Amino acid sequence: xxxxxxxxxxxxxxxxxxxxxxxxxxxxxxxxxxxxxxxxxxxxxxxxxxxxxxxxxxxxxxxxxxxxxxxxxxxxxxxxxxxxxxxxxxxxxxxxxxxxxxxxxxxxxxxxxxxxxxxxxxxxxxxxxxxxxxxxxxxxxxxxxxxxxxxxxxxxxxxxxxxxxxxxxxxxxxxxxxxxxxxxxxxxxxxxxxxxxxxxxxxxxxxxxxxxxxxxxxxxxxxxxxxxxxxxxxxxxxxxxxxxxxxxxxxxxxxxxxxxxxxxxxxxxxxxxxxxxxxxxxxxxxxxxxxxxxxxxxxxxxxxxxxxxxxxxxxxxxxxxxxxxxxxxxxxxxxxxxxxxxxxxx
Ligand code: DP6
Numbered sequence: 203x204x205x206x207x208x209x210x211x212x213x214x215x216x217x218x219x220x221x222x223x224x225x226x227x228x229x230x231x232x233x234x235x236x237x238x239x240x241x242x243x244x245x246x247x248x249x250x251x252x253x254x255x256x257x258x259x260x261x262x263x264x265x266x267x268x269x270x271x272x273x274x275x276x277x278x279x280x281x282x283x284x285x286x287x288x289x290x291x292x293x294x295x296x297x298x299x300x301x302x303x304x305x306x307x308x309x310x311x312x313x314x315x316x317x318x319x320x321x322x323x324x325x326x327x328x329x330x331x332x333x334x335x336x337x338x339x340x341x342x343x344x345x346x347x348x349x350x351x352x353x354x355x356x357x358x359x360x361x362x363x364x365x366x367x368x369x370x371x372x373x374x375x376x377x378x379x380x381x382x383x384x385x386x387x388x389x390x391x392x393x394x395x396x397x398x399x400x401x402x403x404x405x406x407x408x409x410x411x412x413x414x415x416x417x418x419x420x421x422x423x424x425x426x427x428x429x430x431x432x433x434x435x436x437x438x439x440x441x442x443x444x445x446x447x448x449x450x451x452x453x454x455x456x457x458x459x460x461x462x463x464x465x466x467x468x469x470x471x472x473x474x475x476x477x478x479x480x481x482x483x484x485x486x487x488x489x490x491x492x493x494x495x496x497x498x499x500x501x502x503x504x505x506x507x508x509x510x511x512x513x514x515x516x517x518x519x520x521x522x523x524x525x526x527x528x529x530x531x532x533x534x535x536x537x538x539x540x541x542x543x544x545x546x547x548x
Contacts, residue, residue, distance in 0.1 A: 206248045207323035208547035211316035213241040213301070213309070214357045215395055215499060215507050217453050218433045219460045220365065222416035222426065226280065227348050228376045230416065231429035232366030234436060235356045236509075238395060239541025243312035245297040246547070247320035251328065253292035261296045273350075277314070280349040285325055295320075301536055302402065310409070314350030315357035318343050319544055344378035351409070355379040360543035361391050362440075370434035382437070389443035391540055392512035396522055399534035400477040400504040407471050412464065412502050419467050425459065432456060443511075450489075450497040453509065457500040464502070475504040477529035482506070484525055494518065512539075 214235040222230030258278075260270045274295065278288050297316065299309055322343050326332070333339075340358055348355035348365070356363040361383030367374045374380055383391065407415075416422050436452050439445035464471045482498055485508070489496060496510040496518055508526075510518045519537070527533045 204248055204250045205324045205327045206246060207320040207327070208244070208246040209316045209319040209323070209544055210242050210244050210547055211312050211319060211357055211544040212541050213238045213243075213312040214353060214363070215501070215509075216353065216356075216456075217499060218364075218429055218436060218456050220352050221412060221460055221463065221502075222422060223352060223413045227352055229352055229366040230422070231426040232364060232368040232371075232374060232433045233353075233356070233429070234362065234364040234382065234433055235353070236362055236390075236393060236395065236540045237357060237360060237543055238538045240538040241299075241301040241312065241397075241536065242541075243297050243299050243309065243316045244547065245295065245313065245316035245320055247296075247317065247324060248294045249287070249324050250292040251287040252290050255292060256290050257292055259292075259294045261294070263298050264296070274317070277317070277350045281321070281346065284346070285321060287325075287328060288321075310351035311353040311357045314354035315343075315347040315544065317350060318347035318354065319358070319546075322346060323546070341378045341380075348378060353409075358544055359383065361540055362386055364433065364437075368430050368433055370430070370437065385437065386440040387443045389446075389511055390440050390449075393540045394508075394510050394512060394515055394518075395538045395540070396508040396510075396519070397536040397538060398481055398506040398508060398522070398526055398530050399536065400475050400481070400506060400529060400531060402531050402534065405473075405503050407464065407473060407502060409502065415464065415467055415471075419463060421463065421466055425463060428459065429456075446495040450495065453499050454497050457498060460502065461500060473503055474500070478504045478506055481526055481529050488521060488525070492517075 214237050216233050216235040218234040220229050220233035258271055260267045281288060344355045344358045347358060355365045356379040359381035363379040364382050365379035367376050432452050439448045461473055464473055485498055494514050499507045
């Protein structure tokens with residue numbers, strides 16, 4: 203008997219950054235992200251429990267990808283209690299990303315959330331459960347995704363999600379993300395994210411190295427306190443569209459803090475490129491001149507996420523084309539937007 207499941211799951215972009223972890227994929231601070239749409243992974247998983255030969259085969263864009271297997275095997279080892287059939291199954295994973303693999307965009311959030319969805323769905327099939335997914339089901343998927351990649355826990359919910367316990371949000375948890383879409387104004391759900399690809403090289407610092415770096419950093423405790431403070435402030439200001447100046451201030455401070463932290467260690471990293479700084483400066487001048495609500499955020503890399511509401515899409519896209527594409531590798535810009543979360547493929 204072979205079971206199969208296929209899901210499309212999106213990437214996400216953090217507004218308050220997860221940077222620092224402990225134990226089995228537990229965050230040092232709460233984080234909050236927009237769920238994206240165009241940047242997603244399509245994945246199909248096929249499982250034959252009790253196959254003659256148990257094993258894992260991973261394909262990406264139809265090609266065998268043995269280099270992905272170690273990370274997935276580690277992930278499976280964390281799921282041994284939850285999915286005992288995994289130890290005796292032949293598993294095949296096929297996936298494609300809509301965004302270029304080498305664009306420096308984190309693919310772990312979309313890929314690991316898609317994998318979590320497929321595995322949970324297959325587990326339901328094996329157990330003969332045909333119920334519609336409810337709140338507990340999605341929390342469990344988020345918990346599973348977290349074990350694959352922390353940020354993946356947030357990709358399973360529409361519009362916006364937060365992960366990590368903070369006293370300001372009693373239902374928040376270190377184990378799984380919670381949906382936040384119901385608490386944010388429609389203005390924020392309309393947000394665009396134009397991703398300016400300054401460099402399409404592989405990241406110079408892996409997330410694993412980056413999180414470990416925080417353990418040695420004298421500023422770490424202050425940073426974690428700052429994340430708690432920022433998440434409470436951001437949650438409040440995103441309830442309406444009236445406090446967009448505060449939204450911009452928090453989001454840009456979070457992005458630059460992430461990079462400042464990496465520059466402040468005993469063996470520092472500079473993850474920005476000259477083009478990253480140039481774009482930020484051009485944006486600050488443009489915002490000063492036009493008063494438009496547009497801001498940047500950054501991942502742990504040089505590419506710039508330009509965030510702005512739908513109602514200013516025309517003029518901001520024109521300005522990106524006229525003034526910013528020159529800083530992008532091969533003129534590459536990916537236009538994404540806040541999205542509705544994962545969907546099950548037919
Ligand atoms: C800078 O989720 O990639 O994008 O849990 O080790 O897989 P692992 O880390 P990962 O870290 C993401 C870091 C970040 C900020 C964020 O998405 O919150």
